[in-house]
Amino acid sequence: MLILSTFEHSLEIEEALAVLEHMGIGRQRIMLVAMDNPIRWSAPRAVQTSGRTTLPFEVGMAAATALSVIGICYGFVLVWGPIIWxxxxxxxxxxxxxxxxxxxxxxxxxxxxxxxxxxxxxxxIVRCPEEQLQDVCRVLSQYHALSVGQIQERLS
Structure with a gap:
């Protein structure tokens, strides 16, 4: 069986590898691949879309426009006049x-x-016999794998 799992980079992956080796799964049956993050390597965009910093300003301006129209309307009947209100x-x-x-x-x-x-x-990626499948999945989940999947190996 092939077991695939994904992790964030942390010490937990090292601990999981140590436990798997202690269970009798040799290093030749374990493969660890570091994934490239395309967001980290992409070129910065010239125009930034609404994000965490600009969205509150945009919502604030929209609310200011809406409430100023209401304030001007009521200002015609209130004491200070439409401009102040x-x-x-x-x-x-x-x-x-x-x-x-x-x-x-x-x-x-x-x-x-x-x-x-x-x-x-x-x-x-871990290659293990079917007898150890549940134990390996349990260890990976115990050490906070983001996801765990299984593939049945084909004999050819």
């Missing part, structure tokens, strides 16, 4: 839009929602 509500709209967007981004980061963007850095 338009400026005040624009400032309030920007603060609300910017603050809420940053808050949502921080909550998502804290909850780990961006985890699906992780790219595995190492691929481990």
């Amino acid at each position: 338009g400026i005040l509500t624009a400032l309030a709209g920007f603060v609300i839009g910017f603050g809420m967007t940053r808050w949502v981004q921080n909550v998502r980061e804290a909850a780990g929602i961006k985890m699906k963007g992780r790219i595995p850095e190492l691929t481990l």
Whole structure:
């Protein structure tokens, strides 16, 4: 059987390799491949799309525009007039839009929602007999493999 698993680069992969060797799987039956990260090597783009830094500003400006229109409309009947109320509500709209967007981004980061963007850095390929299949899969999962797969070897 061939067992394939992916890991992030850490000490856990070293510990898993030591346990596999202790189980009797020799080094000649283990292959470890470091994966290239295309994002790391790509050339920087001239125009950056909306990201973590620009999105709160854009949402803040949109909220400022919307609330300033409402403030100007109500300013015709309120004491300070449409100009002052338009400026005040624009400032309030920007603060609300910017603050809420940053808050949502921080909550998502804290909850780990961006985890699906992780790219595995190492691929481990292990050739083992079927009797050891469950033990090897258990060891790989115990040492935090991102994914584990199996391939039945064909005899030719």
